[in-house]
Amino acid sequence: MQFIDLGRQHALIADEVRTGIDAVLNSQKFIMGPQVSELEEQLAAFAQTCHVLTCSNGTDALILLLMAYGVGPGDAVFVPTFTFFASAECVSIVGATPVFVDVQPDTFNISVDSLTQAINRVKAEGVLRPRGIIPVDLFGLPADYDAISAVAKEHGLFVLEDAAQGFGGEYRGRRAGSLGDVAATSFFPAKPLGCYGDGGAVFMDDDELFERCKSIRVHGQGTDRYDNVRLGMNGRLDTIQAVVLLAKLKLFADEIEARNAHAADYTERLADVLTVPTVPSELRSVWAQYTLTAADEAQRNAIVGHLREQNIPVTIYYPKPVHLSTAYRLLGYEPGSLPTSEQLSRTVFSIPMHPYLTNGEIEAVTQAIREAL
Numbered sequence: 001m002q003f004i005d006l007g008r009q010h011a012l013i014a015d016e017v018r019t020g021i022d023a024v025l026n027s028q029k030f031i032m033g034p035q036v037s038e039l040e041e042q043l044a045a046f047a048q049t050c051h052v053l054t055c056s057n058g059t060d061a062l063i064l065l066l067m068a069y070g071v072g073p074g075d076a077v078f079v080p081t082f083t084f085f086a087s088a089e090c091v092s093i094v095g096a097t098p099v100f101v102d103v104q105p106d107t108f109n110i111s112v113d114s115l116t117q118a119i120n121r122v123k124a125e126g127v128l129r130p131r132g133i134i135p136v137d138l139f140g141l142p143a144d145y146d147a148i149s150a151v152a153k154e155h156g157l158f159v160l161e162d163a164a165q166g167f168g169g170e171y172r173g174r175r176a177g178s179l180g181d182v183a184a185t186s187f188f189p190a191k192p193l194g195c196y197g198d199g200g201a202v203f204m205d206d207d208e209l210f211e212r213c214k215s216i217r218v219h220g221q222g223t224d225r226y227d228n229v230r231l232g233m234n235g236r237l238d239t240i241q242a243v244v245l246l247a248k249l250k251l252f253a254d255e256i257e258a259r260n261a262h263a264a265d266y267t268e269r270l271a272d273v274l275t276v277p278t279v280p281s282e283l284r285s286v287w288a289q290y291t292l293t294a295a296d297e298a299q300r301n302a303i304v305g306h307l308r309e310q311n312i313p314v315t316i317y318y319p320k321p322v323h324l325s326t327a328y329r330l331l332g333y334e335p336g337s338l339p340t341s342e343q344l345s346r347t348v349f350s351i352p353m354h355p356y357l358t359n360g361e362i363e364a365v366t367q368a369i370r371e372a373l
């Protein structure tokens with residue numbers, strides 16, 4: 001059994017991908033071939049945003065947006081600590097300071113109370129200038145954007161949705177990618193919509209910001225190709241990756257349905273023995289991960305040990321919240337400072353989740369968990 005079985009998905013698109021890659025080889029348009037803009041149009045239609053720009057990966061997508069906003073030294077950007085490192089790393093890379101915020105124990109997403117406290121603390125200290133918030137759609141579930149946007153508006157901050165795991169999810173009738181002022185996603189192969197290498201995209205409605213992003217994606221290019229008007233990056237998506245994503249997009253709506261059906265099945269089979277993931281009403285997860293919460297660390301480790309003995313793939317996302325990572329020691333966060341995230345790091349584990357799970361596999365995973373308990 002695979003944690004994420006990309007082989008079963010590939011069997012469905014293999015011919016289309018080969019034909020598409022052959023077309024790229026024949027055209028020799030490896031960079032910015034027409035498939036890239038075709039993909040950008042389809043992604044914008046899917047996410048219901050005015051503009052989409054594809055790019056090299058999800059981390060560069062986040063950096064590109066922060067650069068477009070002009071975020072830099074002296075700026076504070078508020079980030080949940082229970083996330084993948086890149087959600088915060090992007091802030092430091094542009095020279096600004098991530099201010100870590102705790103999450104909700106049930107949805108694993110940014111806590112609006114903790115966010116408000118962090119903003120007020122930074123304002124009272126008067127050292128950093130609050131600029132923006134990066135809510136993360138963790139494990140595929142959108143964060144609470146109505147509440148977050150109200151806080152952002154009150155304090156004059158931008159909202160950058162980190163939809164690296166959330167693309168394909170929904171919040172009150174709106175699609176992930178359209179939930180903040182701007183959004184970033186990742187097409188890393190294991191993501192709900194993944195390519196066959198690295199890839200990413202940014203989403204927005206703002207025309208001016210979009211023009212800046214286009215320029216930054218190609219070394220700050222101006223209208224004259226060799227007169228660069230600002231500093232940028234080499235952040236383009238390869239044409240071959242666009243071919244893969246165009247083929248996978250055709251399956252995506254059905255895959256989201258399948259992921260939701262499998263998640264409902266897991267929940268039905270496990271809700272009486274463990275804390276199953278919460279999906280608030282009017283929200284839809286794309287189930288990048290299906291993550292359970294054990295009663296305590298000992299119980300979590302016993303379950304994980306038993307699953308591994310049975311050759312059932314299991315992963316801990318995330319064993320350490322970002323504020324306690326070695327790289328951020330210099331910011332001086334103490335253990336216990338963001339307690340919900342720290343407790344989740346001790347108690348969560350994720351089980352196999354992808355659209356092509358079989359009933360037999362779901363039965364085997366849930367049976368092994370029940371045995372362990």
Ligand SMILES: Cc1ncc(COP(=O)(O)O)c(C=O)c1O
Pocket residue numbers: 057058059060083084086087136162164165185186187188198199200
């Ligand atoms: C929440 C989150 N943000 C950002 C990223 C960065 O994406 P990438 O690996 O494509 O750079 C990832 C994925 O790895 C992620 O899970």
